[in-house]
Amino acid sequence: MKLQYNINDDYIKFIASADALFHFTRKETALEHILFNKTLRMGEFSGTNDPQEYKPKLTDAVGWGWEEHHDKKVDEATLLIDQLLREKSKFISLCQNDIVDGNLRSHGALKSRMWAQYGDNHKGVCIVVSKSKLINQLKMQLESNYQVGYGDVRYEEPDLNRNIPCLDIDGSELDSLSASEIAISFVNQHVEELFFTKQPDYKDEMEFRYVAIPTSLESTSAPIYIDLLQCVHSIILGDAFPKVYKPTILNLAHELSIPIKKLHWEHHAYILLSWDKS
Template sequence: MIISVKDSNKYLYHYTSAGKAIDYILKSRTLRLSPYTGTNDPKERKGWLFDFGTNEGRDLGRYSRDEYSSWLSGEFKSKTLVTCLTRDTGPLSGNHVVDIFKRGYCKPRMWAQYADDHKGVCLVFLRECLNEKVNKQVGRRYPLLSGAVQYVDRGVARPFEDQSYLINVDVLEAEGKEAYFARHLQTHYQRLFFEKMTDWKDECEWRWVAFSGSAEPIDVKFGDALVGVVYGEDTSPEDRQKILELNSGKGIQHEGLKWKNCSPWYDWKW
Protein backbone atom coordinates (compact mmCIF):
# COMPACT_ATOMS: atom_id res chain seq x y z
CA MET A 1 0.00 0.00 0.00
CA ILE A 2 3.08 2.26 -0.13
CA ILE A 3 5.62 1.15 -2.73
CA SER A 4 4.84 1.70 -6.44
CA VAL A 5 1.21 2.75 -5.91
CA LYS A 6 -0.03 4.70 -8.95
CA ASP A 7 -3.80 4.28 -8.73
CA SER A 8 -5.15 7.14 -6.59
CA ASN A 9 -8.60 5.49 -6.55
CA LYS A 10 -7.47 2.16 -5.14
CA TYR A 11 -7.62 2.93 -1.40
CA LEU A 12 -9.82 4.73 1.11
CA TYR A 13 -8.70 5.79 4.59
CA HIS A 14 -10.43 6.13 7.94
CA TYR A 15 -8.80 8.05 10.81
CA THR A 16 -9.84 7.08 14.33
CA SER A 17 -8.58 6.88 17.88
CA ALA A 18 -6.72 3.76 18.97
CA GLY A 19 -9.43 3.07 21.54
CA LYS A 20 -12.23 3.04 18.97
CA ALA A 21 -10.15 0.95 16.60
CA ILE A 22 -9.39 -1.64 19.28
CA ASP A 23 -12.69 -1.78 21.17
CA TYR A 24 -15.10 -1.48 18.26
CA ILE A 25 -13.86 -1.40 14.67
CA LEU A 26 -11.23 -4.15 14.75
CA LYS A 27 -12.86 -6.23 17.46
CA SER A 28 -16.17 -6.43 15.58
CA ARG A 29 -14.59 -6.04 12.09
CA THR A 30 -17.20 -3.40 11.27
CA LEU A 31 -17.34 0.15 9.96
CA ARG A 32 -20.28 2.23 11.19
CA LEU A 33 -22.73 4.40 9.28
CA SER A 34 -23.78 7.03 11.83
CA PRO A 35 -26.44 9.78 11.93
CA TYR A 36 -25.78 12.50 9.37
CA THR A 37 -26.38 15.23 11.95
CA GLY A 38 -23.44 13.92 14.00
CA THR A 39 -20.81 15.31 11.62
CA ASN A 40 -18.65 18.33 12.48
CA ASP A 41 -19.84 20.51 9.58
CA PRO A 42 -22.53 23.10 10.48
CA LYS A 43 -24.07 22.63 7.02
CA GLU A 44 -24.83 19.04 7.93
CA ARG A 45 -25.60 19.41 11.64
CA LYS A 46 -28.00 22.35 11.43
CA GLY A 47 -31.42 22.43 9.85
CA TRP A 48 -31.66 23.66 6.27
CA LEU A 49 -33.82 26.67 5.39
CA PHE A 50 -35.91 26.37 2.23
CA ASP A 51 -37.63 29.05 0.16
CA PHE A 52 -40.71 28.53 -2.03
CA GLY A 53 -41.19 28.75 -5.76
CA THR A 54 -44.02 28.32 -8.28
CA ASN A 55 -44.33 28.26 -12.04
CA GLU A 56 -48.13 28.37 -11.89
CA GLY A 57 -48.75 31.56 -9.93
CA ARG A 58 -49.74 29.87 -6.69
CA ASP A 59 -50.12 31.87 -3.50
CA LEU A 60 -46.83 31.31 -1.67
CA GLY A 61 -47.94 33.41 1.30
CA ARG A 62 -49.97 30.56 2.74
CA TYR A 63 -46.88 28.41 3.22
CA SER A 64 -44.91 28.70 6.45
CA ARG A 65 -41.19 28.81 5.73
CA ASP A 66 -40.27 27.51 9.17
CA GLU A 67 -42.83 24.71 9.08
CA TYR A 68 -41.92 23.38 5.66
CA SER A 69 -38.19 23.85 6.17
CA SER A 70 -38.43 21.86 9.39
CA TRP A 71 -40.33 19.12 7.57
CA LEU A 72 -38.07 18.77 4.52
CA SER A 73 -34.82 19.30 6.39
CA GLY A 74 -35.95 16.74 8.94
CA GLU A 75 -36.78 14.23 6.23
CA PHE A 76 -33.33 14.68 4.72
CA LYS A 77 -31.38 14.53 7.96
CA SER A 78 -33.16 12.77 10.83
CA LYS A 79 -33.32 9.39 9.06
CA THR A 80 -30.02 9.56 7.19
CA LEU A 81 -26.75 7.77 7.97
CA VAL A 82 -23.26 8.46 6.67
CA THR A 83 -19.72 7.15 6.87
CA CYS A 84 -16.83 9.32 5.74
CA LEU A 85 -13.37 8.33 4.52
CA THR A 86 -10.56 10.10 2.72
CA ARG A 87 -8.79 9.46 -0.59
CA ASP A 88 -5.36 9.82 -2.12
CA THR A 89 -4.78 13.06 -4.00
CA GLY A 90 -3.92 12.11 -7.57
CA PRO A 91 -2.06 11.80 -9.72
CA LEU A 92 0.38 9.41 -8.05
CA SER A 93 3.73 8.79 -9.73
CA GLY A 94 4.51 5.45 -8.07
CA ASN A 95 7.52 7.04 -6.35
CA HIS A 96 6.70 6.78 -2.65
CA VAL A 97 9.31 9.40 -1.73
CA VAL A 98 7.46 12.04 -3.73
CA ASP A 99 3.93 10.69 -3.32
CA ILE A 100 3.92 10.59 0.47
CA PHE A 101 2.47 14.11 0.58
CA LYS A 102 -0.48 12.99 -1.58
CA ARG A 103 -1.37 9.85 0.34
CA GLY A 104 -4.61 9.74 2.30
CA TYR A 105 -2.89 8.44 5.45
CA CYS A 106 -0.42 11.34 5.58
CA LYS A 107 -2.58 14.34 6.51
CA PRO A 108 -1.28 15.94 9.75
CA ARG A 109 -4.43 17.96 10.40
CA MET A 110 -6.61 14.87 10.09
CA TRP A 111 -4.31 12.96 12.42
CA ALA A 112 -4.75 15.78 14.93
CA GLN A 113 -8.52 16.17 14.45
CA TYR A 114 -9.77 12.61 13.97
CA ALA A 115 -7.03 10.32 15.29
CA ASP A 116 -6.52 11.57 18.83
CA ASP A 117 -3.76 14.07 18.05
CA HIS A 118 -1.52 11.50 16.29
CA LYS A 119 -2.06 8.85 19.00
CA GLY A 120 -4.60 6.93 16.94
CA VAL A 121 -4.51 5.05 13.65
CA CYS A 122 -5.49 5.35 10.02
CA LEU A 123 -7.22 2.28 8.59
CA VAL A 124 -6.62 1.48 4.92
CA PHE A 125 -9.39 -0.10 2.83
CA LEU A 126 -9.63 -1.30 -0.75
CA ARG A 127 -12.22 1.04 -2.21
CA GLU A 128 -13.94 -1.32 -4.63
CA CYS A 129 -14.04 -4.15 -2.11
CA LEU A 130 -15.48 -1.92 0.62
CA ASN A 131 -18.00 -0.47 -1.82
CA GLU A 132 -19.18 -4.00 -2.59
CA LYS A 133 -19.60 -4.76 1.13
CA VAL A 134 -21.59 -1.58 1.77
CA ASN A 135 -23.83 -2.13 -1.23
CA LYS A 136 -24.60 -5.72 -0.26
CA GLN A 137 -25.25 -5.01 3.40
CA VAL A 138 -26.91 -1.59 3.14
CA GLY A 139 -27.78 -0.81 -0.47
CA ARG A 140 -30.02 -3.85 -0.81
CA ARG A 141 -32.14 -2.63 2.11
CA TYR A 142 -32.16 1.15 1.77
CA PRO A 143 -31.59 3.90 -0.80
CA LEU A 144 -27.82 4.44 -0.85
CA LEU A 145 -25.62 7.10 -2.43
CA SER A 146 -21.83 7.20 -2.63
CA GLY A 147 -19.14 9.36 -4.15
CA ALA A 148 -16.47 11.99 -3.71
CA VAL A 149 -17.33 15.24 -1.98
CA GLN A 150 -16.94 18.38 -4.11
CA TYR A 151 -15.61 21.58 -2.55
CA VAL A 152 -17.28 24.85 -3.52
CA ASP A 153 -17.78 28.19 -1.75
CA ARG A 154 -21.29 29.56 -2.31
CA GLY A 155 -22.65 32.87 -1.10
CA VAL A 156 -25.92 33.42 0.75
CA ALA A 157 -27.46 35.06 -2.34
CA ARG A 158 -28.07 32.19 -4.77
CA PRO A 159 -28.79 32.48 -8.49
CA PHE A 160 -32.38 31.80 -9.55
CA GLU A 161 -31.47 28.56 -11.33
CA ASP A 162 -30.08 27.10 -8.11
CA GLN A 163 -33.14 25.39 -6.61
CA SER A 164 -31.50 22.96 -4.22
CA TYR A 165 -32.90 24.92 -1.24
CA LEU A 166 -36.21 25.80 -2.86
CA ILE A 167 -39.50 23.92 -2.53
CA ASN A 168 -41.50 23.81 -5.74
CA VAL A 169 -45.05 24.05 -4.43
CA ASP A 170 -46.53 23.05 -7.81
CA VAL A 171 -44.91 19.63 -7.53
CA LEU A 172 -45.57 19.45 -3.79
CA GLU A 173 -49.32 20.00 -4.22
CA ALA A 174 -49.57 17.69 -7.19
CA GLU A 175 -47.63 14.74 -5.76
CA GLY A 176 -47.69 15.08 -1.96
CA LYS A 177 -44.93 15.25 0.59
CA GLU A 178 -43.52 11.73 0.30
CA ALA A 179 -43.16 11.83 -3.47
CA TYR A 180 -41.82 15.38 -3.34
CA PHE A 181 -39.08 14.38 -0.92
CA ALA A 182 -37.95 11.58 -3.24
CA ARG A 183 -37.99 13.87 -6.30
CA HIS A 184 -36.07 16.66 -4.54
CA LEU A 185 -33.47 14.18 -3.33
CA GLN A 186 -33.02 12.66 -6.77
CA THR A 187 -32.57 16.10 -8.34
CA HIS A 188 -30.37 17.81 -5.74
CA TYR A 189 -28.52 15.06 -3.84
CA GLN A 190 -25.11 16.27 -5.05
CA ARG A 191 -25.54 19.77 -3.65
CA LEU A 192 -27.19 18.58 -0.45
CA PHE A 193 -24.98 15.65 0.54
CA PHE A 194 -21.80 15.74 -1.53
CA GLU A 195 -20.70 19.37 -1.41
CA LYS A 196 -18.77 21.28 1.27
CA MET A 197 -16.86 24.55 1.55
CA THR A 198 -13.35 24.67 0.10
CA ASP A 199 -11.90 24.94 3.61
CA TRP A 200 -12.52 21.17 3.85
CA LYS A 201 -10.92 20.34 0.50
CA ASP A 202 -7.72 18.78 1.85
CA GLU A 203 -9.78 16.01 3.46
CA CYS A 204 -10.47 14.64 -0.06
CA GLU A 205 -13.57 12.98 1.32
CA TRP A 206 -15.42 9.95 -0.02
CA ARG A 207 -18.70 9.03 1.63
CA TRP A 208 -21.65 6.67 1.66
CA VAL A 209 -25.05 8.14 2.54
CA ALA A 210 -27.94 5.81 3.42
CA PHE A 211 -31.59 6.83 3.82
CA SER A 212 -32.55 4.13 6.27
CA GLY A 213 -35.69 5.66 7.73
CA SER A 214 -34.11 5.64 11.20
CA ALA A 215 -31.32 7.33 13.15
CA GLU A 216 -30.14 3.91 14.36
CA PRO A 217 -26.51 3.33 13.19
CA ILE A 218 -25.68 0.48 10.84
CA ASP A 219 -22.48 -1.55 11.19
CA VAL A 220 -21.01 -2.95 7.98
CA LYS A 221 -18.80 -6.04 8.10
CA PHE A 222 -15.76 -5.00 6.07
CA GLY A 223 -14.06 -8.40 5.90
CA ASP A 224 -11.07 -8.48 3.54
CA ALA A 225 -11.60 -4.85 2.46
CA LEU A 226 -9.25 -3.81 5.30
CA VAL A 227 -5.69 -4.20 4.03
CA GLY A 228 -3.61 -1.86 6.19
CA VAL A 229 -3.16 0.03 9.42
CA VAL A 230 -0.98 3.12 9.73
CA TYR A 231 0.09 4.15 13.23
CA GLY A 232 0.45 7.79 14.21
CA GLU A 233 3.56 9.51 15.45
CA ASP A 234 2.46 9.02 19.06
CA THR A 235 0.49 5.77 18.97
CA SER A 236 1.54 3.92 22.10
CA PRO A 237 3.45 0.61 21.93
CA GLU A 238 0.64 -0.97 23.96
CA ASP A 239 -2.03 0.08 21.46
CA ARG A 240 0.13 -1.05 18.53
CA GLN A 241 0.52 -4.47 20.13
CA LYS A 242 -3.23 -4.82 20.73
CA ILE A 243 -3.94 -3.91 17.10
CA LEU A 244 -1.34 -6.35 15.83
CA GLU A 245 -2.97 -9.11 17.86
CA LEU A 246 -6.47 -8.25 16.61
CA ASN A 247 -5.24 -8.39 13.00
CA SER A 248 -3.06 -11.46 13.42
CA GLY A 249 -3.29 -13.92 10.54
CA LYS A 250 -5.44 -11.64 8.38
CA GLY A 251 -2.73 -10.50 5.97
CA ILE A 252 -3.02 -6.85 6.98
CA GLN A 253 -0.03 -4.56 6.49
CA HIS A 254 1.06 -2.47 9.48
CA GLU A 255 3.16 0.67 9.09
CA GLY A 256 3.88 3.82 11.07
CA LEU A 257 4.51 7.49 10.39
CA LYS A 258 7.26 9.62 11.91
CA TRP A 259 8.04 13.30 11.49
CA LYS A 260 11.60 14.57 11.13
CA ASN A 261 11.47 18.35 11.44
CA CYS A 262 8.64 19.22 9.00
CA SER A 263 8.89 16.07 6.90
CA PRO A 264 6.83 12.87 7.32
CA TRP A 265 8.39 9.48 6.71
CA TYR A 266 7.65 5.82 7.29
CA ASP A 267 8.40 3.93 10.47
CA TRP A 268 9.17 0.65 8.72
CA LYS A 269 9.72 -1.41 11.88
CA TRP A 270 6.00 -2.26 12.09
Protein backbone atom coordinates (compact mmCIF):
# COMPACT_ATOMS: atom_id res chain seq x y z
CA MET A 1 0.00 0.00 0.00
CA LYS A 2 1.44 3.35 -1.04
CA LEU A 3 0.63 7.04 -0.86
CA GLN A 4 0.54 9.04 -4.04
CA TYR A 5 2.62 12.19 -3.66
CA ASN A 6 4.44 14.94 -5.45
CA ILE A 7 8.16 14.16 -5.82
CA ASN A 8 8.87 17.54 -4.22
CA ASP A 9 6.87 16.75 -1.07
CA ASP A 10 9.67 16.59 1.52
CA TYR A 11 7.39 15.24 4.26
CA ILE A 12 6.26 12.22 2.26
CA LYS A 13 9.79 11.64 1.00
CA PHE A 14 11.02 11.39 4.58
CA ILE A 15 8.33 8.99 5.84
CA ALA A 16 9.02 6.82 2.78
CA SER A 17 12.76 6.76 3.50
CA ALA A 18 15.05 4.32 5.31
CA ASP A 19 15.57 6.92 8.06
CA ALA A 20 11.91 6.95 9.13
CA LEU A 21 10.75 4.88 12.11
CA PHE A 22 7.21 4.56 13.43
CA HIS A 23 6.03 4.07 17.02
CA PHE A 24 2.32 3.16 17.23
CA THR A 25 0.57 3.75 20.53
CA ARG A 26 -2.75 4.48 22.21
CA LYS A 27 -3.98 8.07 22.17
CA GLU A 28 -3.93 8.23 26.00
CA THR A 29 -0.31 7.11 26.10
CA ALA A 30 0.67 9.58 23.39
CA LEU A 31 -1.16 12.54 24.91
CA GLU A 32 -0.56 11.96 28.63
CA HIS A 33 2.98 10.60 28.53
CA ILE A 34 4.99 10.65 25.28
CA LEU A 35 4.04 14.05 23.90
CA PHE A 36 3.32 15.77 27.21
CA ASN A 37 6.64 14.65 28.75
CA LYS A 38 8.50 14.79 25.41
CA THR A 39 10.02 11.38 26.04
CA LEU A 40 9.90 7.82 24.73
CA ARG A 41 10.15 5.09 27.33
CA MET A 42 12.41 2.08 26.86
CA GLY A 43 10.75 -0.98 28.34
CA GLU A 44 11.68 -4.41 29.68
CA PHE A 45 11.31 -7.64 27.74
CA SER A 46 9.26 -9.09 30.60
CA GLY A 47 6.53 -6.62 29.60
CA THR A 48 6.17 -7.69 25.96
CA ASN A 49 3.37 -9.82 24.51
CA ASP A 50 5.78 -12.46 23.16
CA PRO A 51 6.40 -15.54 25.37
CA GLN A 52 9.77 -16.03 23.68
CA GLU A 53 10.75 -12.77 25.39
CA TYR A 54 8.72 -12.52 28.59
CA LYS A 55 9.07 -16.11 29.88
CA PRO A 56 11.99 -17.04 32.20
CA LYS A 57 15.09 -18.22 30.35
CA LEU A 58 16.63 -21.61 31.09
CA THR A 59 20.38 -21.25 30.66
CA ASP A 60 22.46 -24.43 30.65
CA ALA A 61 26.10 -24.25 31.73
CA VAL A 62 29.06 -26.41 30.70
CA GLY A 63 32.82 -26.20 31.22
CA TRP A 64 35.90 -27.87 32.66
CA GLY A 65 37.97 -27.44 35.78
CA TRP A 66 34.94 -26.86 37.98
CA GLU A 67 35.13 -27.48 41.71
CA GLU A 68 32.22 -27.99 44.07
CA HIS A 69 32.42 -24.38 45.25
CA HIS A 70 31.87 -23.14 41.67
CA ASP A 71 28.30 -24.45 41.56
CA LYS A 72 26.90 -21.56 43.59
CA LYS A 73 28.51 -18.95 41.31
CA VAL A 74 27.23 -20.72 38.19
CA ASP A 75 23.70 -20.76 39.63
CA GLU A 76 24.00 -17.07 40.50
CA ALA A 77 25.30 -16.20 37.02
CA THR A 78 22.49 -18.04 35.23
CA LEU A 79 19.93 -16.27 37.41
CA LEU A 80 21.52 -12.91 36.54
CA ILE A 81 21.46 -13.80 32.83
CA ASP A 82 17.70 -14.26 33.08
CA GLN A 83 17.37 -10.91 34.89
CA LEU A 84 19.49 -9.20 32.24
CA LEU A 85 17.40 -10.61 29.42
CA ARG A 86 13.98 -9.90 30.88
CA GLU A 87 14.37 -6.95 33.26
CA LYS A 88 17.77 -5.25 33.49
CA SER A 89 18.29 -4.66 29.76
CA LYS A 90 15.99 -2.07 28.20
CA PHE A 91 14.69 -1.86 24.65
CA ILE A 92 12.43 -0.05 22.25
CA SER A 93 11.13 -1.43 18.95
CA LEU A 94 9.79 0.67 16.11
CA CYS A 95 8.31 -0.21 12.74
CA GLN A 96 10.21 0.73 9.59
CA ASN A 97 9.57 0.88 5.87
CA ASP A 98 10.12 -2.23 3.79
CA ILE A 99 12.82 -1.10 1.35
CA VAL A 100 14.61 -3.61 -0.90
CA ASP A 101 17.39 -2.57 -3.29
CA GLY A 102 16.36 1.05 -2.88
CA ASN A 103 12.73 0.36 -3.75
CA LEU A 104 9.92 0.96 -1.27
CA ARG A 105 7.76 -2.16 -1.02
CA SER A 106 5.47 -1.01 1.81
CA HIS A 107 5.03 2.05 4.04
CA GLY A 108 5.58 1.48 7.76
CA ALA A 109 2.99 4.14 8.58
CA LEU A 110 0.28 2.46 6.48
CA LYS A 111 0.15 -0.93 8.18
CA SER A 112 -3.50 -1.37 9.12
CA ARG A 113 -2.77 -4.30 11.45
CA MET A 114 -0.23 -2.19 13.36
CA TRP A 115 -2.86 0.53 13.76
CA ALA A 116 -5.35 -2.07 14.94
CA GLN A 117 -3.03 -3.91 17.36
CA TYR A 118 -0.85 -1.12 18.75
CA GLY A 119 -2.66 2.05 17.63
CA ASP A 120 -5.88 1.59 19.62
CA ASN A 121 -7.94 0.23 16.70
CA HIS A 122 -7.02 3.21 14.50
CA LYS A 123 -7.97 5.72 17.22
CA GLY A 124 -4.34 6.06 18.31
CA VAL A 125 -1.18 7.88 17.29
CA CYS A 126 2.01 7.10 15.40
CA ILE A 127 5.14 8.96 16.55
CA VAL A 128 7.55 9.33 13.63
CA VAL A 129 11.24 9.57 14.54
CA SER A 130 14.53 9.71 12.69
CA LYS A 131 16.54 6.50 12.95
CA SER A 132 19.91 8.26 12.67
CA LYS A 133 19.03 10.91 15.25
CA LEU A 134 17.64 8.31 17.65
CA ILE A 135 20.83 6.24 17.39
CA ASN A 136 22.93 9.32 18.16
CA GLN A 137 20.69 10.31 21.05
CA LEU A 138 20.82 6.86 22.65
CA LYS A 139 24.58 6.65 22.34
CA MET A 140 25.03 10.06 23.92
CA GLN A 141 22.44 9.47 26.65
CA LEU A 142 23.34 5.90 27.64
CA GLU A 143 26.94 5.13 26.69
CA SER A 144 28.28 5.78 30.20
CA ASN A 145 26.22 2.98 31.79
CA TYR A 146 24.97 0.83 28.91
CA GLN A 147 26.15 -0.97 25.82
CA VAL A 148 23.72 0.08 23.07
CA GLY A 149 22.91 -2.35 20.28
CA TYR A 150 20.56 -1.72 17.38
CA GLY A 151 19.45 -3.28 14.12
CA ASP A 152 16.76 -5.12 12.22
CA VAL A 153 14.94 -7.95 13.94
CA ARG A 154 15.31 -11.30 12.15
CA TYR A 155 12.27 -13.57 11.97
CA GLU A 156 13.23 -17.22 12.41
CA GLU A 157 11.75 -20.36 13.86
CA PRO A 158 13.11 -20.82 17.42
CA ASP A 159 15.66 -23.56 18.09
CA LEU A 160 13.63 -26.30 19.76
CA ASN A 161 16.73 -27.97 21.19
CA ARG A 162 17.51 -25.20 23.66
CA ASN A 163 15.96 -22.01 24.97
CA ILE A 164 19.04 -19.79 24.66
CA PRO A 165 22.77 -20.38 24.00
CA CYS A 166 24.68 -22.38 26.59
CA LEU A 167 27.01 -20.71 29.11
CA ASP A 168 30.45 -22.19 28.38
CA ILE A 169 32.93 -21.30 31.13
CA ASP A 170 35.93 -22.94 32.80
CA GLY A 171 37.07 -23.03 36.41
CA SER A 172 39.74 -20.34 36.07
CA GLU A 173 37.17 -17.86 34.74
CA LEU A 174 34.84 -18.71 37.61
CA ASP A 175 37.66 -17.90 40.02
CA SER A 176 38.59 -14.57 38.42
CA LEU A 177 35.18 -13.14 37.49
CA SER A 178 32.14 -12.18 39.54
CA ALA A 179 28.73 -13.66 38.73
CA SER A 180 27.54 -10.33 37.32
CA GLU A 181 30.63 -10.02 35.10
CA ILE A 182 30.02 -13.53 33.78
CA ALA A 183 26.36 -12.77 33.06
CA ILE A 184 27.03 -9.43 31.32
CA SER A 185 29.82 -10.93 29.21
CA PHE A 186 27.59 -13.84 28.15
CA VAL A 187 24.73 -11.57 27.11
CA ASN A 188 27.05 -9.28 25.11
CA GLN A 189 28.51 -12.29 23.30
CA HIS A 190 25.05 -13.44 22.16
CA VAL A 191 23.25 -10.16 21.48
CA GLU A 192 21.92 -11.16 18.04
CA GLU A 193 20.51 -14.49 19.20
CA LEU A 194 19.06 -13.16 22.44
CA PHE A 195 17.58 -9.81 21.42
CA PHE A 196 17.23 -9.61 17.66
CA THR A 197 15.37 -12.77 16.65
CA LYS A 198 11.62 -13.35 16.77
CA GLN A 199 9.20 -15.92 15.41
CA PRO A 200 8.15 -15.57 11.73
CA ASP A 201 4.57 -14.70 12.75
CA TYR A 202 5.86 -11.21 13.61
CA LYS A 203 7.64 -10.55 10.31
CA ASP A 204 5.10 -8.04 9.00
CA GLU A 205 5.96 -5.70 11.90
CA MET A 206 9.31 -4.90 10.24
CA GLU A 207 10.96 -4.07 13.58
CA PHE A 208 14.01 -1.96 14.07
CA ARG A 209 15.12 -2.48 17.67
CA TYR A 210 17.36 -0.66 20.16
CA VAL A 211 18.67 -2.56 23.19
CA ALA A 212 20.56 -1.09 26.16
CA ILE A 213 22.58 -3.70 28.10
CA PRO A 214 23.97 -2.47 31.43
CA THR A 215 27.75 -2.47 31.81
CA SER A 216 27.31 -2.98 35.55
CA LEU A 217 24.30 -4.29 37.43
CA GLU A 218 24.98 -1.78 40.19
CA SER A 219 24.59 1.21 37.84
CA THR A 220 21.28 0.33 36.20
CA SER A 221 18.21 2.46 36.58
CA ALA A 222 14.67 1.78 35.47
CA PRO A 223 13.03 2.93 33.39
CA ILE A 224 14.97 4.81 30.67
CA TYR A 225 13.36 7.82 29.01
CA ILE A 226 14.64 9.00 25.62
CA ASP A 227 14.63 12.73 24.93
CA LEU A 228 12.06 13.00 22.15
CA LEU A 229 13.10 16.55 21.23
CA GLN A 230 16.34 15.21 19.76
CA CYS A 231 14.85 12.70 17.32
CA VAL A 232 11.11 13.26 16.71
CA HIS A 233 10.04 14.13 13.17
CA SER A 234 6.23 14.32 13.20
CA ILE A 235 2.94 12.88 14.45
CA ILE A 236 0.47 10.82 12.41
CA LEU A 237 -3.04 10.26 13.73
CA GLY A 238 -5.10 7.16 13.01
CA ASP A 239 -8.14 7.12 10.73
CA ALA A 240 -10.52 7.02 13.75
CA PHE A 241 -8.65 9.46 16.01
CA PRO A 242 -11.37 11.33 17.96
CA LYS A 243 -11.76 14.97 16.93
CA VAL A 244 -12.44 15.98 20.54
CA TYR A 245 -8.69 15.66 21.19
CA LYS A 246 -7.70 17.86 18.25
CA PRO A 247 -6.95 21.04 20.26
CA THR A 248 -4.82 19.08 22.75
CA ILE A 249 -2.72 17.27 20.19
CA LEU A 250 -2.29 20.41 18.06
CA ASN A 251 -0.95 22.21 21.11
CA LEU A 252 1.47 19.39 21.94
CA ALA A 253 2.70 19.26 18.34
CA HIS A 254 3.21 23.04 18.45
CA GLU A 255 5.34 22.70 21.61
CA LEU A 256 7.49 20.11 19.83
CA SER A 257 7.64 22.27 16.66
CA ILE A 258 6.70 19.34 14.45
CA PRO A 259 4.02 18.75 11.80
CA ILE A 260 0.93 16.70 12.52
CA LYS A 261 -0.87 14.61 9.91
CA LYS A 262 -3.93 12.37 9.88
CA LEU A 263 -4.62 9.20 7.92
CA HIS A 264 -8.00 8.94 6.25
CA TRP A 265 -9.22 5.72 4.62
CA GLU A 266 -11.13 6.31 1.41
CA HIS A 267 -11.80 4.20 -1.67
CA HIS A 268 -9.57 1.29 -0.58
CA ALA A 269 -6.53 3.46 0.17
CA TYR A 270 -5.09 5.85 2.76
CA ILE A 271 -4.98 9.60 2.23
CA LEU A 272 -2.65 11.67 4.40
CA LEU A 273 -4.32 14.88 5.53
CA SER A 274 -2.74 17.92 7.18
CA TRP A 275 -4.03 18.73 10.67
CA ASP A 276 -1.81 21.73 11.28
CA LYS A 277 -4.76 24.04 10.77
CA SER A 278 -8.41 23.87 11.81
